[in-house]
Amino acid sequence: MNHKFFNLPQERQDLIRNSAMLEFGEGSFKKTSADAIAKRAGVSKALLFHYFKDKRELYSYLFQHAIDACMEVFNRQVERMSYFGETDFFAALEQGHKVKMDMVRRMPGLFRFVMRAYYERDSVLSPRLRKKLDDVLAQSTDSFLARMDLSKFKDGVDPRQVVRLLTLSAEGMLAETNACTAEEIDRLFREYKKNADMLRQFLYKEEYL
Amino acid sequence: MNHKFFNLPQERQDLIRNSAMLEFGEGSFKKTSADAIAKRAGVSKALLFHYFKDKRELYSYLFQHAIDACMEVFNRQVERMSYFGETDFFAALEQGHKVKMDMVRRMPGLFRFVMRAYYERDSVLSPRLRKKLDDVLAQSTDSFLARMDLSKFKDGVDPRQVVRLLTLSAEGMLAETNACTAEEIDRLFREYKKNADMLRQFLYKEEYL
DNA sequence: CCGCCGTTGACCAAATCGGTCAAGACCCCA
DNA sequence: TGGGGTCTTGACCGATTTGGTCAACGGCGG
Numbered sequence: 041m042n043h044k045f046f047n048l049p050q051e052r053q054d055l056i057r058n059s060a061m062l063e064f065g066e067g068s069f070k071k072t073s074a075d076a077i078a079k080r081a082g083v084s085k086a087l088l089f090h091y092f093k094d095k096r097e098l099y100s101y102l103f104q105h106a107i108d109a110c111m112e113v114f115n116r117q118v119e120r121m122s123y124f125g126e127t128d129f130f131a132a133l134e135q136g137h138k139v140k141m142d143m144v145r146r147m148p149g150l151f152r153f154v155m156r157a158y159y160e161r162d163s164v165l166s167p168r169l170r171k172k173l174d175d176v177l178a179q180s181t182d183s184f185l186a187r188m189d190l191s192k193f194k195d196g197v198d199p200r201q202v203v204r205l206l207t208l209s210a211e212g213m214l215a216e217t218n219a220c221t222a223e224e225i226d227r228l229f230r231e232y233k234k235n236a237d238m239l240r241q242f243l244y245k246e247e248y249l
Numbered sequence: 250m251n252h253k254f255f256n257l258p259q260e261r262q263d264l265i266r267n268s269a270m271l272e273f274g275e276g277s278f279k280k281t282s283a284d285a286i287a288k289r290a291g292v293s294k295a296l297l298f299h300y301f302k303d304k305r306e307l308y309s310y311l312f313q314h315a316i317d318a319c320m321e322v323f324n325r326q327v328e329r330m331s332y333f334g335e336t337d338f339f340a341a342l343e344q345g346h347k348v349k350m351d352m353v354r355r356m357p358g359l360f361r362f363v364m365r366a367y368y369e370r371d372s373v374l375s376p377r378l379r380k381k382l383d384d385v386l387a388q389s390t391d392s393f394l395a396r397m398d399l400s401k402f403k404d405g406v407d408p409r410q411v412v413r414l415l416t417l418s419a420e421g422m423l424a425e426t427n428a429c430t431a432e433e434i435d436r437l438f439r440e441y442k443k444n445a446d447m448l449r450q451f452l453y454k455e456e457y458l
Numbered sequence: 459c460c461g462c463c464g465t466t467g468a469c470c471a472a473a474t475c476g477g478t479c480a481a482g483a484c485c486c487c488a
Numbered sequence: 489t490g491g492g493g494t495c496t497t498g499a500c501c502g503a504t505t506t507g508g509t510c511a512a513c514g515g516c517g518g
Contacts, residue, residue: 044494067276074476084497089477159427196450205418205444212420218368235414241405242451253463283507293466298508 041101045091054146056081056088060102061149065156069099069164096164103157103169106150111176113143118183127189129199130240133206134233136184140210141229148220192248202239209235250310254300263355265290265297269311270358274365278308278373308373312366315359316381322352323389336398338408339449342415343442345393349419350438357429401457411448418444 059081078085092098126132268290273281287294301307
């Protein structure tokens, strides 16, 4: 790819990346046209092919960038949690989810794009990139749980399952919305918090409420 | 549409409908080609246009049929629950979810197709059909809750929220899988049941465990 | 032998595809 | 004023795909 792309003002890079991710997120690699991406971004198709030699190259770059962005946000979050010494499961989870929503706000197409890219049938992604994502996902839950004080849960509760349930519900919410306006995201976050609060109320021992 | 379509053997109708729904479920109306549908079904494109005058007509018919299928399954389920007099929230919900999974098995593309169709930006669907789906969804939860014995829940539990949380998790599971093999569906169902069991264990009063 | 019915491959004009290219618009430095 | 460099574009290319048509095929009951 043409490295002059990084000389563009940050907002313009974001504009192009977000448009591309949103467009790629709506359909398969083949069905997504460079024209549509350019139109959504409000630039000419020629400009895209000026910075990226291929549709493929643009695609790989986006995936790479998406994972890096996730990783960076994730690491920053871990750092912050270590700094404040937060050990409460639900408090930390809420913090994490808030960060995730901020990411959705800044890069509305990211998650759908990553998911679609991961399950793309034509192998347009190198196995190396695929593995990179696998590693990120596998580590995150484990390292999260390791830092939490799980003794607050009633006997018989599987904290990993709680994480999974809340994550699933978040994915479900994300799946059933299409517009990613600020209010929409706030609504999602409120619903998520309501669910988390319910679980907290009934899964924590009484002395921790 | 050409009504001779209904003279076809049921399996052939299913084959065509399922192929079309799967294909339409993968992308927008515009991006989905009649050719791809025909190829997936293993029939000629000419045959499709023999039974349906348009891509649009095929689309509308599919949506209509999908809603009707949901309604019929739903009504049958209500009937059966009335017959057996089931009033336990989680038992009924599990039954309902099992039925839903059976439907996924028989019509793998249905839910994704309906969701995509509902949020399709180009208004290819008549508002009448849209409204029909809204009515189905609104009624189902209400009439379900009305029949259940909600006194088994601990004080402070909102049963509607429990339904919503479990529905969301199911949607999330459905969103993160792409293959709809029998084993895959079983796996989904097992995970759903595990979550439901957890909620039951901690949201029901002790005397009902 | 006919006529009917489900089915098809070949075909069409039109649109869309990924990608190229020469040139415009704007800047700073001389 | 005149370059030279950078960002950006409209017009254009051949190739592919699009939705949709049509004449004809095979099989089957009468």
